[in-house]
Amino acid sequence: MESSMVETSDGVKIHVRLFKPSDPAADNLAVVLVHPYSVLGGFQGLLRGIATGLAKKGYYAVTFDMRGAGRSSGRASLTGFAEINDVVAVSKWVTETLSPDGIVLVGSSAGAPIAGSAVDKIEQVVGYVSLGYPFGLTASILFGRHHEAILRSEKSKLFVMGTKDGFTSVKQLRNKLKSAAGQVETHLLEGVGHFQMEGPAYDAQMVDLIANFIQSLHK
Template identity: 30%
Template sequence: MTTRLKIPSAEDSTEIDAVITYEGKHTGEGAPAIIISHPYGPLGGSIVNNVVQSLHKYFSSKNYVTASFNFRGAGRSGGRTSWTGMPERQDYIAVMNHLFKSNAYPTISSIIICGYSFGSMIAGSITPPADIPSRYLLISYPLSVMWALTSFHSTFFKEQVMQRMDSANDATSGPMLFIMGDRDQFTGLGALKRWIADKATERTTLAVVPDGDHFWFGMEETLIQIIDSWLHQ
Protein backbone atom coordinates (compact mmCIF):
# COMPACT_ATOMS: atom_id res chain seq x y z
CA MET A 1 0.00 0.00 0.00
CA THR A 2 1.30 3.45 -0.91
CA THR A 3 0.22 6.62 0.87
CA ARG A 4 0.99 10.21 -0.11
CA LEU A 5 0.69 12.74 2.68
CA LYS A 6 1.95 16.06 4.04
CA ILE A 7 4.10 16.01 7.18
CA PRO A 8 4.86 19.23 9.09
CA SER A 9 8.62 19.88 9.21
CA ALA A 10 10.28 19.77 12.60
CA GLU A 11 11.83 23.15 11.69
CA ASP A 12 8.79 25.40 11.19
CA SER A 13 5.78 23.23 10.26
CA THR A 14 6.40 23.68 6.52
CA GLU A 15 4.37 20.96 4.79
CA ILE A 16 6.66 18.21 3.51
CA ASP A 17 5.31 15.99 0.74
CA ALA A 18 6.05 12.33 1.46
CA VAL A 19 5.31 9.01 -0.25
CA ILE A 20 5.32 5.98 2.05
CA THR A 21 4.94 2.39 0.87
CA TYR A 22 4.55 -0.83 2.82
CA GLU A 23 3.79 -3.98 0.83
CA GLY A 24 3.97 -6.46 3.71
CA LYS A 25 1.19 -7.59 5.98
CA HIS A 26 0.60 -5.37 9.00
CA THR A 27 0.61 -8.19 11.56
CA GLY A 28 1.67 -6.18 14.59
CA GLU A 29 5.26 -7.35 14.31
CA GLY A 30 8.13 -5.02 13.52
CA ALA A 31 9.48 -4.19 10.08
CA PRO A 32 12.63 -2.49 8.77
CA ALA A 33 12.35 1.00 7.33
CA ILE A 34 14.25 3.27 4.98
CA ILE A 35 14.00 6.99 4.30
CA ILE A 36 15.32 8.17 0.91
CA SER A 37 16.20 11.81 0.24
CA HIS A 38 16.80 13.40 -3.15
CA PRO A 39 19.30 15.71 -4.92
CA TYR A 40 19.33 19.50 -4.68
CA GLY A 41 15.90 20.98 -5.40
CA PRO A 42 16.93 24.13 -7.29
CA LEU A 43 18.80 21.93 -9.78
CA GLY A 44 15.74 19.76 -10.40
CA GLY A 45 16.03 17.32 -7.52
CA SER A 46 12.83 15.72 -6.21
CA ILE A 47 11.34 12.31 -5.56
CA VAL A 48 10.71 12.12 -9.31
CA ASN A 49 14.27 10.95 -9.84
CA ASN A 50 15.68 7.77 -11.36
CA VAL A 51 17.77 6.80 -8.33
CA VAL A 52 15.15 7.68 -5.73
CA GLN A 53 12.41 5.82 -7.57
CA SER A 54 14.61 2.76 -8.16
CA LEU A 55 15.49 2.59 -4.46
CA HIS A 56 11.88 3.10 -3.43
CA LYS A 57 10.73 0.26 -5.68
CA TYR A 58 13.49 -2.10 -4.51
CA PHE A 59 13.08 -1.57 -0.77
CA SER A 60 9.28 -1.68 -0.83
CA SER A 61 9.54 -5.02 -2.68
CA LYS A 62 11.61 -6.28 0.27
CA ASN A 63 8.84 -5.32 2.72
CA TYR A 64 10.58 -2.28 4.12
CA VAL A 65 8.46 0.62 5.27
CA THR A 66 9.79 2.84 2.48
CA ALA A 67 9.58 6.63 2.61
CA SER A 68 10.64 9.11 -0.05
CA PHE A 69 9.95 12.81 0.41
CA ASN A 70 10.42 16.19 -1.19
CA PHE A 71 12.55 18.64 0.74
CA ARG A 72 11.06 22.09 1.26
CA GLY A 73 10.87 23.98 -2.00
CA ALA A 74 10.84 20.81 -4.14
CA GLY A 75 7.94 18.97 -5.74
CA ARG A 76 4.71 19.37 -3.80
CA SER A 77 6.38 20.45 -0.56
CA GLY A 78 5.88 23.95 0.75
CA GLY A 79 8.48 26.58 1.53
CA ARG A 80 11.76 27.33 -0.18
CA THR A 81 15.12 25.62 -0.36
CA SER A 82 17.38 27.01 2.36
CA TRP A 83 20.93 28.27 1.89
CA THR A 84 22.36 26.17 4.72
CA GLY A 85 20.80 22.69 4.63
CA MET A 86 19.77 23.03 8.27
CA PRO A 87 16.00 23.29 7.66
CA GLU A 88 16.24 20.32 5.32
CA ARG A 89 17.68 18.29 8.19
CA GLN A 90 14.49 19.04 10.09
CA ASP A 91 12.40 17.97 7.09
CA TYR A 92 14.16 14.60 7.19
CA ILE A 93 13.73 14.31 10.95
CA ALA A 94 10.01 15.04 10.64
CA VAL A 95 9.56 12.14 8.20
CA MET A 96 11.57 9.86 10.47
CA ASN A 97 9.52 10.84 13.52
CA HIS A 98 6.34 10.18 11.57
CA LEU A 99 7.42 6.61 10.79
CA PHE A 100 8.19 5.90 14.44
CA LYS A 101 5.01 7.46 15.83
CA SER A 102 2.33 6.55 13.31
CA ASN A 103 0.06 3.56 13.85
CA ALA A 104 -0.39 3.24 10.09
CA TYR A 105 2.77 1.13 9.75
CA PRO A 106 4.40 -1.72 11.67
CA THR A 107 6.68 -0.90 14.55
CA ILE A 108 10.02 0.12 13.06
CA SER A 109 12.58 -2.54 14.02
CA SER A 110 15.57 -1.01 12.19
CA ILE A 111 16.17 1.87 9.83
CA ILE A 112 18.36 2.78 6.87
CA ILE A 113 19.15 6.48 6.65
CA CYS A 114 19.57 7.03 2.92
CA GLY A 115 20.22 9.90 0.57
CA TYR A 116 21.46 10.62 -2.93
CA SER A 117 23.69 13.60 -3.79
CA PHE A 118 22.50 16.61 -1.72
CA GLY A 119 20.18 14.17 0.04
CA SER A 120 23.17 12.06 1.12
CA MET A 121 24.73 15.11 2.74
CA ILE A 122 21.54 15.63 4.75
CA ALA A 123 21.11 11.92 5.53
CA GLY A 124 24.66 11.63 6.85
CA SER A 125 23.85 14.22 9.50
CA ILE A 126 20.76 12.45 10.86
CA THR A 127 20.79 10.56 14.15
CA PRO A 128 18.03 7.94 14.55
CA PRO A 129 16.72 6.90 17.97
CA ALA A 130 19.57 5.35 19.96
CA ASP A 131 17.73 2.08 20.60
CA ILE A 132 17.01 1.40 16.91
CA PRO A 133 19.58 -0.52 14.81
CA SER A 134 20.57 1.70 11.91
CA ARG A 135 22.57 1.80 8.69
CA TYR A 136 23.61 4.65 6.43
CA LEU A 137 23.39 4.46 2.64
CA LEU A 138 24.99 7.51 1.00
CA ILE A 139 25.04 7.66 -2.80
CA SER A 140 27.17 10.19 -4.75
CA TYR A 141 28.15 12.11 -1.62
CA PRO A 142 28.84 15.70 -2.85
CA LEU A 143 32.00 16.23 -0.82
CA SER A 144 33.70 18.74 -3.12
CA VAL A 145 30.68 21.04 -3.58
CA MET A 146 29.19 21.01 -0.10
CA TRP A 147 30.44 24.54 0.54
CA ALA A 148 28.14 25.79 -2.24
CA LEU A 149 25.13 23.78 -1.00
CA THR A 150 25.42 24.96 2.60
CA SER A 151 26.72 28.54 2.45
CA PHE A 152 29.98 27.38 4.01
CA HIS A 153 28.30 25.27 6.74
CA SER A 154 29.85 22.15 5.20
CA THR A 155 32.08 21.55 8.23
CA PHE A 156 29.01 20.69 10.30
CA PHE A 157 27.82 18.07 7.83
CA LYS A 158 31.28 16.55 7.43
CA GLU A 159 31.73 16.31 11.18
CA GLN A 160 28.42 14.51 11.56
CA VAL A 161 29.51 11.81 9.12
CA MET A 162 32.96 11.54 10.68
CA GLN A 163 31.41 10.99 14.10
CA ARG A 164 29.45 8.08 12.65
CA MET A 165 32.61 6.62 11.14
CA ASP A 166 34.52 6.98 14.40
CA SER A 167 34.70 3.60 16.11
CA ALA A 168 34.66 5.29 19.51
CA ASN A 169 31.23 6.75 18.88
CA ASP A 170 29.22 3.56 19.09
CA ALA A 171 26.00 5.27 20.13
CA THR A 172 25.43 6.84 16.72
CA SER A 173 27.51 4.64 14.41
CA GLY A 174 25.79 2.12 12.19
CA PRO A 175 27.27 0.35 9.16
CA MET A 176 27.78 2.91 6.41
CA LEU A 177 27.93 2.37 2.64
CA PHE A 178 29.14 5.07 0.26
CA ILE A 179 28.51 4.42 -3.45
CA MET A 180 30.45 6.53 -5.92
CA GLY A 181 30.96 6.47 -9.68
CA ASP A 182 34.54 6.86 -10.80
CA ARG A 183 33.37 9.54 -13.26
CA ASP A 184 31.38 11.63 -10.80
CA GLN A 185 31.22 15.20 -12.11
CA PHE A 186 31.12 16.91 -8.71
CA THR A 187 33.47 15.03 -6.39
CA GLY A 188 36.81 13.53 -7.27
CA LEU A 189 37.13 9.91 -6.25
CA GLY A 190 40.57 10.53 -4.73
CA ALA A 191 39.23 13.29 -2.49
CA LEU A 192 36.43 11.07 -1.22
CA LYS A 193 38.76 8.14 -0.60
CA ARG A 194 41.16 10.31 1.39
CA TRP A 195 38.35 11.79 3.46
CA ILE A 196 36.79 8.43 4.27
CA ALA A 197 40.18 6.84 5.03
CA ASP A 198 40.82 9.47 7.69
CA LYS A 199 38.10 8.04 9.95
CA ALA A 200 36.89 4.82 8.36
CA THR A 201 36.36 1.69 10.44
CA GLU A 202 35.27 -1.82 9.57
CA ARG A 203 31.72 -0.46 9.53
CA THR A 204 32.46 1.81 6.57
CA THR A 205 32.40 0.60 2.96
CA LEU A 206 33.11 2.53 -0.24
CA ALA A 207 31.78 0.92 -3.41
CA VAL A 208 33.27 2.45 -6.56
CA VAL A 209 31.36 1.84 -9.80
CA PRO A 210 33.47 1.86 -13.00
CA ASP A 211 32.11 4.30 -15.60
CA GLY A 212 29.47 5.53 -13.15
CA ASP A 213 28.83 9.27 -13.03
CA HIS A 214 26.79 11.43 -10.66
CA PHE A 215 23.46 10.77 -12.33
CA TRP A 216 23.37 6.95 -12.77
CA PHE A 217 21.17 6.91 -15.86
CA GLY A 218 21.09 3.35 -17.15
CA MET A 219 23.02 2.11 -14.11
CA GLU A 220 20.21 1.95 -11.59
CA GLU A 221 20.30 -1.85 -11.55
CA THR A 222 24.01 -1.76 -10.74
CA LEU A 223 23.24 0.37 -7.69
CA ILE A 224 20.57 -2.07 -6.58
CA GLN A 225 22.93 -5.04 -6.94
CA ILE A 226 25.56 -3.33 -4.77
CA ILE A 227 22.98 -2.44 -2.14
CA ASP A 228 21.47 -5.92 -2.14
CA SER A 229 24.90 -7.46 -1.55
CA TRP A 230 25.64 -5.00 1.29
CA LEU A 231 22.35 -5.79 3.00
CA HIS A 232 23.15 -9.49 2.98
CA GLN A 233 26.65 -9.17 4.42
Protein backbone atom coordinates in the same frame (compact mmCIF):
# COMPACT_ATOMS: atom_id res chain seq x y z
CA MET B 1 1.82 3.53 -2.55
CA GLU B 2 0.27 5.87 0.02
CA SER B 3 0.64 9.65 0.39
CA SER B 4 0.71 11.66 3.62
CA MET B 5 1.60 15.13 4.85
CA VAL B 6 4.03 15.37 7.76
CA GLU B 7 4.70 18.55 9.76
CA THR B 8 8.25 19.45 10.80
CA SER B 9 9.25 21.01 14.13
CA ASP B 10 9.38 24.42 12.41
CA GLY B 11 5.92 24.11 10.85
CA VAL B 12 6.75 23.05 7.27
CA LYS B 13 4.36 20.55 5.65
CA ILE B 14 6.24 17.71 3.96
CA HIS B 15 4.67 15.51 1.28
CA VAL B 16 5.56 11.85 1.92
CA ARG B 17 5.03 8.69 -0.12
CA LEU B 18 5.12 5.23 1.44
CA PHE B 19 5.94 2.21 -0.74
CA LYS B 20 4.65 -0.94 0.99
CA PRO B 21 6.04 -4.42 0.38
CA SER B 22 3.53 -7.16 -0.48
CA ASP B 23 5.73 -9.63 1.41
CA PRO B 24 7.63 -7.80 4.20
CA ALA B 25 11.21 -8.87 4.95
CA ALA B 26 11.88 -10.59 8.27
CA ASP B 27 14.21 -7.84 9.54
CA ASN B 28 11.42 -5.22 9.54
CA LEU B 29 13.59 -2.25 8.59
CA ALA B 30 12.31 0.88 6.85
CA VAL B 31 14.32 2.83 4.29
CA VAL B 32 13.97 6.62 4.15
CA LEU B 33 15.29 8.10 0.88
CA VAL B 34 16.51 11.72 0.65
CA HIS B 35 16.40 13.22 -2.86
CA PRO B 36 19.00 15.38 -4.70
CA TYR B 37 19.38 19.16 -4.37
CA SER B 38 15.98 20.92 -4.41
CA VAL B 39 17.57 24.16 -5.68
CA LEU B 40 18.52 22.36 -8.92
CA GLY B 41 15.12 20.69 -9.33
CA GLY B 42 15.54 17.68 -7.05
CA PHE B 43 12.30 16.05 -5.83
CA GLN B 44 11.13 12.69 -4.50
CA GLY B 45 10.05 11.36 -7.91
CA LEU B 46 13.74 10.87 -8.79
CA LEU B 47 13.89 8.10 -6.14
CA ARG B 48 10.67 6.34 -7.11
CA GLY B 49 12.46 3.56 -9.00
CA ILE B 50 14.72 2.72 -6.04
CA ALA B 51 11.79 2.89 -3.58
CA THR B 52 9.70 0.57 -5.77
CA GLY B 53 12.61 -1.88 -6.03
CA LEU B 54 13.18 -1.90 -2.27
CA ALA B 55 9.47 -2.56 -1.64
CA LYS B 56 9.69 -5.54 -4.02
CA LYS B 57 12.55 -6.86 -1.87
CA GLY B 58 10.35 -6.66 1.22
CA TYR B 59 11.28 -3.29 2.70
CA TYR B 60 9.04 -0.35 3.57
CA ALA B 61 10.49 2.50 1.51
CA VAL B 62 9.66 6.17 2.06
CA THR B 63 10.33 9.11 -0.25
CA PHE B 64 9.41 12.74 0.43
CA ASP B 65 9.71 16.20 -1.07
CA MET B 66 12.02 18.34 1.03
CA ARG B 67 10.82 21.86 1.84
CA GLY B 68 10.24 23.97 -1.25
CA ALA B 69 10.11 20.94 -3.58
CA GLY B 70 7.08 19.23 -5.12
CA ARG B 71 3.98 19.43 -2.93
CA SER B 72 5.83 20.36 0.26
CA SER B 73 5.55 23.86 1.72
CA GLY B 74 8.42 26.11 2.81
CA ARG B 75 11.51 27.24 0.94
CA ALA B 76 14.58 25.25 -0.01
CA SER B 77 17.83 26.36 1.63
CA LEU B 78 21.14 26.70 -0.24
CA THR B 79 23.20 24.69 2.26
CA GLY B 80 20.64 22.03 3.17
CA PHE B 81 20.69 22.72 6.91
CA ALA B 82 16.96 23.55 7.20
CA GLU B 83 16.23 20.29 5.37
CA ILE B 84 17.73 18.22 8.22
CA ASN B 85 14.46 19.01 10.06
CA ASP B 86 12.56 17.42 7.15
CA VAL B 87 14.53 14.16 7.42
CA VAL B 88 14.05 14.07 11.20
CA ALA B 89 10.28 14.71 10.94
CA VAL B 90 9.76 12.06 8.25
CA SER B 91 11.83 9.50 10.21
CA LYS B 92 9.78 10.23 13.35
CA TRP B 93 6.59 9.72 11.32
CA VAL B 94 7.98 6.42 9.94
CA THR B 95 8.75 5.26 13.50
CA GLU B 96 5.27 6.14 14.75
CA THR B 97 3.42 4.82 11.68
CA LEU B 98 5.31 1.60 10.92
CA SER B 99 7.08 0.74 14.22
CA PRO B 100 10.11 -0.65 12.34
CA ASP B 101 13.01 -2.29 14.17
CA GLY B 102 15.23 0.39 12.62
CA ILE B 103 15.60 2.92 9.83
CA VAL B 104 18.23 3.07 7.09
CA LEU B 105 18.76 6.58 5.70
CA VAL B 106 19.71 6.77 2.00
CA GLY B 107 20.82 10.10 0.53
CA SER B 108 21.29 10.77 -3.18
CA SER B 109 23.72 13.50 -4.32
CA ALA B 110 23.07 16.61 -2.17
CA GLY B 111 20.58 14.47 -0.23
CA ALA B 112 23.58 12.49 1.07
CA PRO B 113 25.08 15.31 3.20
CA ILE B 114 21.61 16.26 4.44
CA ALA B 115 20.81 12.65 5.41
CA GLY B 116 24.30 12.32 6.93
CA SER B 117 23.69 15.28 9.22
CA ALA B 118 20.43 13.69 10.41
CA VAL B 119 21.83 10.22 11.20
CA ASP B 120 22.74 10.82 14.85
CA LYS B 121 19.70 13.04 15.46
CA ILE B 122 17.43 9.99 14.98
CA GLU B 123 17.82 7.19 17.51
CA GLN B 124 16.07 4.64 15.27
CA VAL B 125 18.59 5.01 12.42
CA VAL B 126 20.80 1.91 12.26
CA GLY B 127 22.64 2.58 8.98
CA TYR B 128 23.36 5.13 6.26
CA VAL B 129 23.88 4.83 2.50
CA SER B 130 25.31 7.64 0.38
CA LEU B 131 24.73 7.60 -3.39
CA GLY B 132 27.22 10.10 -4.84
CA TYR B 133 28.17 12.20 -1.79
CA PRO B 134 29.53 15.56 -3.08
CA PHE B 135 32.78 15.67 -1.09
CA GLY B 136 34.71 17.67 -3.73
CA LEU B 137 36.12 21.14 -3.16
CA THR B 138 33.51 23.15 -5.10
CA ALA B 139 30.54 21.24 -3.63
CA SER B 140 32.07 21.69 -0.17
CA ILE B 141 31.45 25.44 -0.37
CA LEU B 142 27.75 24.58 0.03
CA PHE B 143 27.85 21.27 1.89
CA GLY B 144 31.20 21.18 3.71
CA ARG B 145 29.65 21.86 7.11
CA HIS B 146 27.70 18.61 6.82
CA HIS B 147 30.79 16.37 6.49
CA GLU B 148 31.75 16.10 10.16
CA ALA B 149 28.39 14.72 11.34
CA ILE B 150 28.46 11.58 9.19
CA LEU B 151 32.22 11.03 9.49
CA ARG B 152 32.09 10.99 13.29
CA SER B 153 28.91 8.87 13.51
CA GLU B 154 29.53 5.34 14.79
CA LYS B 155 26.62 3.97 12.74
CA SER B 156 27.38 1.69 9.76
CA LYS B 157 27.90 3.50 6.46
CA LEU B 158 28.07 2.64 2.77
CA PHE B 159 29.36 5.16 0.20
CA VAL B 160 28.46 4.39 -3.44
CA MET B 161 30.08 6.50 -6.16
CA GLY B 162 30.99 6.40 -9.84
CA THR B 163 34.70 6.69 -10.61
CA LYS B 164 33.89 9.51 -13.06
CA ASP B 165 31.85 11.53 -10.55
CA GLY B 166 32.28 15.19 -11.53
CA PHE B 167 31.87 16.48 -7.95
CA THR B 168 34.18 14.10 -6.07
CA SER B 169 37.26 12.18 -7.17
CA VAL B 170 37.98 8.67 -5.88
CA LYS B 171 41.03 10.13 -4.09
CA GLN B 172 38.89 12.81 -2.38
CA LEU B 173 36.40 10.16 -1.27
CA ARG B 174 39.12 7.93 0.19
CA ASN B 175 40.85 10.85 1.93
CA LYS B 176 37.58 11.90 3.57
CA LEU B 177 36.70 8.39 4.70
CA LYS B 178 40.09 7.84 6.36
CA SER B 179 38.82 9.76 9.37
CA ALA B 180 35.37 8.11 9.45
CA ALA B 181 34.26 6.32 12.63
CA GLY B 182 32.44 2.99 12.80
CA GLN B 183 32.04 0.45 9.99
CA VAL B 184 32.58 2.09 6.59
CA GLU B 185 32.16 0.41 3.19
CA THR B 186 32.63 1.86 -0.28
CA HIS B 187 31.37 0.64 -3.65
CA LEU B 188 32.78 2.24 -6.80
CA LEU B 189 31.10 1.99 -10.21
CA GLU B 190 33.81 1.99 -12.84
CA GLY B 191 33.52 4.73 -15.48
CA VAL B 192 30.16 6.03 -14.21
CA GLY B 193 29.44 9.77 -13.80
CA HIS B 194 27.47 11.52 -11.04
CA PHE B 195 24.24 12.25 -12.93
CA GLN B 196 24.52 8.98 -14.86
CA MET B 197 24.39 7.04 -11.56
CA GLU B 198 21.31 9.06 -10.51
CA GLY B 199 19.49 7.93 -13.67
CA PRO B 200 16.94 5.10 -13.82
CA ALA B 201 19.39 2.79 -15.62
CA TYR B 202 21.20 2.31 -12.28
CA ASP B 203 18.14 1.98 -10.02
CA ALA B 204 18.23 -1.83 -9.90
CA GLN B 205 21.93 -1.79 -9.00
CA MET B 206 21.31 0.77 -6.23
CA VAL B 207 18.47 -1.39 -4.87
CA ASP B 208 20.75 -4.44 -4.72
CA LEU B 209 23.54 -2.47 -3.00
CA ILE B 210 21.13 -1.03 -0.41
CA ALA B 211 19.50 -4.43 0.23
CA ASN B 212 22.92 -6.13 0.63
CA PHE B 213 23.98 -3.37 3.03
CA ILE B 214 20.81 -3.89 5.11
CA GLN B 215 21.51 -7.61 5.31
CA SER B 216 25.11 -6.91 6.39
CA LEU B 217 23.79 -4.97 9.41
CA HIS B 218 22.67 -8.28 10.97
CA LYS B 219 26.05 -10.02 10.68
